[in-house]
Amino acid sequence: MKRKHERGSLLVMTALVLPLAIGVCGLALELSMAFQRQSQLQQLADTVALSAAQQLDGSASGIAMAGSAASVVVANRQVRGVGRVWLNTAVLSFAAGPDGPWLEYSAAQGAPGDLRYARADMAEQGEAFTMLPVAFGRLLGGSDATTVGARAVAGPNGLRVLPLAICAPSSSAVATRYNGPGLEERIEYGLRFGVAYNLLALNPAPGASSGEYFLVDPASPPGSPALPSSTDSSQVAPFMCAGKLAYNSLAGALHVRRNAGFELWQQLNSRFGSYGGSEGCDPYAAPPDSNVREYRGALASWISSYPPQAAAAASTPAAGKPLASVADGAYPLPAIAPAQYGTLWAYGPARRSNNSNFQFSHWNSLYPASPAFSATGTSWPAGGVYNNTGFMTAPTGYPGRKDRRLLYVPLLACPLPAGANVDGTVLAVARFFMTAQASATEVPGEFAGILSAKEVAALATDVELLR
Template identity: 35%
Template structure:
């Protein structure tokens, strides 16, 4: 009897637990159901966000300020979205709708439907927005069961938005004066096989210029430091134009700039600081002389060969070559240019006066206001006349471009570095000069290859002109903004 009394409380406890379990079970099932519903809603939201993100990024990468870029952006967004799936338990493909894509001049809008943007508006359309609410409604619908208990509709509709745009533009914070105001014109002098050489804003392709010793309007050199953070119409901030603020952008060669091109306004400061040539020289794997660059933020070029001289016997040994880095200076009292810019050979001009030639590119013929076919090395004697001695002559073939083609180990970066191609190419704004005040009008963007490391004394940034470039070629990676 005492034994029975001893186990009786345990039986009473079992009964109490059973009642408690019966009371808690519906609550537990409800919580599990709510978790399932919420996870379904969350998963659908993530699926739609991935669609919006991918399509917006694809469109933003294609935007280059041209009508063709708008068309590529529309096609890229559709292609990217059409690869996406929704309903992870039973995947279905997304059918794209062009109404989900819109463009704007800024990340804040106003947004214009992709199909309504005109060709005239194309240069300002730099940002893409995708709103999945404009896709078929079924993509955003999620059926819920347990959430209905707390008053939520049985069918939830999800939509997500993404905004993307270019993060930066491959543009150097160094600007120089255009040598003339015409985009493409015929160079005077002797025609070659019935054709004249084309020049672009006064610059000759294949000729190396000292960018710190030019001025089309006088004998005093004119060059400029560009504000890398502030762009019209917003006013510039003084803190953004200090040497310390600009140096990182000289290292990287990139600026968070909008589509800079013909007619754009830049905020400038006259006189590119000579101390900053140390930052430019990171492209040659040089991180000394006070440079603030590091190989991590400013890797060297894949080819760090000094192209000083650059022709007669350049790829041979035992043959003397000119040591001039760029074409000799020509000061006629009205302008500061080079002997290569004279219509005929200036007094004292020899082969060495032309410095480095054709290490990056070669000149083109002028044909009806446009660029024609390239000249060949047999034309050097006509293109670069001399007042005395033999004219310059090339020792490499018509197919050779030393910068792009030659990758011999002793011409390249040290093995310890990871080099990047085209790092030595500077995209330099060509300004309408004279510049008065702190703002300048851009006529075009020139591509210049640094043929040799820059120097502070004498002041020299020696770079070969390789033609004009545009926003499409200067754009860097696109990023999600929203």
């Protein structure tokens, strides 16, 4: 049995410790509530930034959609100490790069330009979204309450543009080609819709005998220091597989490298389900197209000549004339063997000067041949060949992804300075459709148009939280 004074001491100790224990329990509960509140605020900021950044396309309507999308995703969200959330667009700001400068919502609508990044700052939602409880604030060294910041920045982590650049055959954005009365054709930067070009065999230099093409530094954006090692083939290979650059804008001087030979053709062929060669592609990161049929020979059966090659043959330029394809000479073109035109209209037809489509019946006027193209028993499938089920082959081994055969290629203002590692100015981004697999000497791409600024912005689609 305990003595009376021992029992008294225990009561005294209990009386002293109990308030402290209650206080510690209360503080622990308050800490738990504070951390939960901070977590909810940060999740809210992350959600707002991500949903907003996914809507940005360089237009004022994109900014408006960013505000609407962010409001929708947080509607009816609950935050401890606040209750239901109704988003104030003052939370949002926008920038061309992840480090700003940031434009608030209304200013961004007036100058949407290259804005591709969204920032959410929950402090702009009001004081209730930043204050922590009094006791927790004092614990952190504050007076009565402490403010905390819940911010998030989201934006693209890359641009779906190929790290292969070519010289623009012409500096004219749009021109008209005369093919005879009533047959005026739309030309963009010197390229004809529906003609498949060897992207390694174009050069606007007068009398050039070889093509001019460049590997793009995929990791050093314009405005950053050039890193020559970044354009080594081994470094560019995974970006060629994915068809992507690790930055979101081509504005400024693009870092490129001249090549003695093209080594990355096998990486391009991942689009056909071919994964051989060194520095091979990962089929899950670089899947085949959903249609891997090569359009050459008998597989180009809508063309009476069954062209053995996938791209038009190169011209033999005279002095003062650029290296182009046989389809690009001045009117009237000489009649040549039909096969020399390569595969035609696999993705889409030639365009009239008013941007409407030519018909299959115009082939012999657009592409003079001897013997002439035969229309007997042949016709160009409505809606194109690539998207026509009668001209499709599904990949085997791996699931396909539609439009992987579309290459988005920077067109440079040439000539570029002499030397291996140089800088070039991008005039535009061209869309080319791979008509067949590439080789060390040929990348066959049918011209399918120049992308608008909005379309280029839409290539920066892989949006993620950056901080």
